[in-house]
Amino acid sequence: MRVFKQHQGIVAPMDRSNVDTDMIIPKQFLKSIKRTGFGPNLFDELRYLDEGKPDQDSSKRPLNPDFILNQKRYQNASILLARRNFGCGSSREHAPWALEDFGFRVIIAPSFADIFYNNCFKNGLLPIVLEENSVDKLFAENAAKDGYQLTVDLEAKTVVTPSGESFGFTVDDFRRHCLLNGLDDIGVTLEDAELIKSYENSRRVTAPWLFH
Amino acid sequence: MAGKTLYDKLWDDHLVKQRDDGSALIYIDRHLLHEVTSPQAFEGLRLAGRKPWRIDANLAVPDHNVPTTDRARGVEGIVDPVSRIQVETLDKNCDEFGILEFKIKDQRQGIVHVIGPEQGATLPGMTIVCGDSHTSTHGAFGTLAHGIGTSEVEHVLATQCLVQQKMKNMLVQVNGTLAPGITGKDVVLAIIGTIGTAGGTGFAIEFGGEAIRALSMEARMTICNMAIEAGARVGMVAVDDSTIDYVRNRPFSPTGEAWDRAVEHWRTLHSDVDAEFDKVVELNADDIKPQVTWGTSPEMVTGVDGQVPDPAQEPDPIKREGIVRALMYMGLKPNMAITDIQLDRVFIGSCTNSRIEDLREAAAVVKGRKVSPSLKQAMVVPGSGLVKVQAEKEGLDKIFIEAGLEWRDPGCSMCLAMNADKLGQGEHCASTSNRNFEGRQGFGGRTHLVSPAMAAAAAIAGHFTDVRELIH
Ligand code: SF4
Numbered sequence: 001m002r003v004f005k006q007h008q009g010i011v012a013p014m015d016r017s018n019v020d021t022d023m024i025i026p027k028q029f030l031k032s033i034k035r036t037g038f039g040p041n042l043f044d045e046l047r048y049l050d051e052g053k054p055d056q057d058s059s060k061r062p063l064n065p066d067f068i069l070n071q072k073r074y075q076n077a078s079i080l081l082a083r084r085n086f087g088c089g090s091s092r093e094h095a096p097w098a099l100e101d102f103g104f105r106v107i108i109a110p111s112f113a114d115i116f117y118n119n120c121f122k123n124g125l126l127p128i129v130l131e132e133n134s135v136d137k138l139f140a141e142n143a144a145k146d147g148y149q150l151t152v153d154l155e156a157k158t159v160v161t162p163s164g165e166s167f168g169f170t171v172d173d174f175r176r177h178c179l180l181n182g183l184d185d186i187g188v189t190l191e192d193a194e195l196i197k198s199y200e201n202s203r204r205v206t207a208p209w210l211f212h
Numbered sequence: 213m214a215g216k217t218l219y220d221k222l223w224d225d226h227l228v229k230q231r232d233d234g235s236a237l238i239y240i241d242r243h244l245l246h247e248v249t250s251p252q253a254f255e256g257l258r259l260a261g262r263k264p265w266r267i268d269a270n271l272a273v274p275d276h277n278v279p280t281t282d283r284a285r286g287v288e289g290i291v292d293p294v295s296r297i298q299v300e301t302l303d304k305n306c307d308e309f310g311i312l313e314f315k316i317k318d319q320r321q322g323i324v325h326v327i328g329p330e331q332g333a334t335l336p337g338m339t340i341v342c343g344d345s346h347t348s349t350h351g352a353f354g355t356l357a358h359g360i361g362t363s364e365v366e367h368v369l370a371t372q373c374l375v376q377q378k379m380k381n382m383l384v385q386v387n388g389t390l391a392p393g394i395t396g397k398d399v400v401l402a403i404i405g406t407i408g409t410a411g412g413t414g415f416a417i418e419f420g421g422e423a424i425r426a427l428s429m430e431a432r433m434t435i436c437n438m439a440i441e442a443g444a445r446v447g448m449v450a451v452d453d454s455t456i457d458y459v460r461n462r463p464f465s466p467t468g469e470a471w472d473r474a475v476e477h478w479r480t481l482h483s484d485v486d487a488e489f490d491k492v493v494e495l496n497a498d499d500i501k502p503q504v505t506w507g508t509s510p511e512m513v514t515g516v517d518g519q520v521p522d523p524a525q526e527p528d529p530i531k532r533e534g535i536v537r538a539l540m541y542m543g544l545k546p547n548m549a550i551t552d553i554q555l556d557r558v559f560i561g562s563c564t565n566s567r568i569e570d571l572r573e574a575a576a577v578v579k580g581r582k583v584s585p586s587l588k589q590a591m592v593v594p595g596s597g598l599v600k601v602q603a604e605k606e607g608l609d610k611i612f613i614e615a616g617l618e619w620r621d622p623g624c625s626m627c628l629a630m631n632a633d634k635l636g637q638g639e640h641c642a643s644t645s646n647r648n649f650e651g652r653q654g655f656g657g658r659t660h661l662v663s664p665a666m667a668a669a670a671a672i673a674g675h676f677t678d679v680r681e682l683i684h
Contacts, residue, residue: 018409026651030248032294033255093343122361123363174234195229209474212464
């Protein structure tokens, strides 16, 4: 996995709450058996005026000019600013894959849905929870200034604005450690293979009906 | 010291290692797989040269992409080549790794959350995961069950464990008695209407109280299925006689002495009387009416006798904006009566409501009646091949067909429209599924979530109507 330590980038605002995974990546694109290539279909129904189909060249489709990611100033955005309960809905990892493939590295919101939040870390994407009024402030500052950028420091656990204002955030140590070092957590778990085996062996005795 | 909650007990039973940083390794007893979220996980295993840790803990089935007609041709019958490749990939991966799969032509094939309990592959006290958020369904059996992402599917395949943070405990207590005609679906929609779609975020919810205890296993599954729609990955109900009666004599259930030992253990799977919950929500069963969603989130719900809300009355600006947007998408006017919403299609199916009891309830309503000519389509999609067989044995298929509903083959179908069954743009659908998100049942489609009985009543009337008036 890609190492994540610090990131500075353009901020795109997604000013609606309860953005669900069907919105992030509509189901017709889940038919792929690959992990990559979902970026052009990120927010497909909001982004294009026609109905998207898998295996289609999206660069030729009619864009919805009102949609935020179609506006010139947000084309190279890598930080998504969002509202409450971002990523609700299904467990599909295609949602973080699509965000990552588009070029996002960070999502900031007042709250996230659990499974989505968890899936982000597995894909080098950092979800950051900030207080609602801090998020409001970032939305306002971002709207006021073209080219607005934020700096995210995972080591220091801060989000810093161009004026130098800093917002602290919390993230659990294991996930932070994996991101900072680009660790694959299967490898980390397999270091405990003996422990898993001994647990399993004792369960075979105490709850044999679970093994057949 | 306070007693343990059901969740605490399940957690402690499966704890392999508590790490210093607060995360924990949790052992997984049952891993269910389907074609949509597994291909990249198998690919990952192969790339890393890893093998599945414990083959017999896995059970796979294709469900999301399978067509609900013309199943005799098997995989060949899947018209969309991209869907076909996904199902073929699952077949190939299961064959290669030796994982048991109920293939498309197997009578046991069905929606993953229907077949687990049906086979006894879901047993009380287990930890169960699947790359699908509605895995919470299995919590109805006193299991710790939740959805995972594809990276975690790979993690479970490779290690039989998951890295988890312990969640907080929430009790949703439904007191009193449900009125006739009120189902598990109405209960869970009322709960979501009360706590909101993020109300359960970070919690494992246990559903308890007199009204829940009185429900069948099927209704409990419907409720746990939608825990995720309240933001909680995990929904659970304590084990009781109903649970044990349901799992007895299923193909994967233990027998003989192992059964007796298992039952003895299962009887302990309830929260202790002195257990403490981080949050308790109480609802009164007597207040619950048949529920209908009017918006694009399951929390946008009201009783069938209610009205579409007026955004002008909503003080919270973010919520107000959400209502305005939802009404625009749904093509509804503020203050209109729910019963005035005209429908184009009716869908009875999905892992929420496609079990035999659901089909019986729907059939009881349509029996001897006719589907409204104003509808374009009304369809019934059983949750599994075995549910289909049972329904046909009881003659339910004939009742549906005579009333003018289509009788299909099992799968996810129009719940998420990954196969050929979808809504057209702007069409309103009374659906027994679990999500009414924008575009969920087809581009521009408008979904209203209801119980099977309410969907059946809507099919007859052509618009929403209080099913209690039809059954009295
Ligand atoms: S029926 Fe619907 S919610 Fe259930 S597993 Fe299938 S697609 Fe998901």
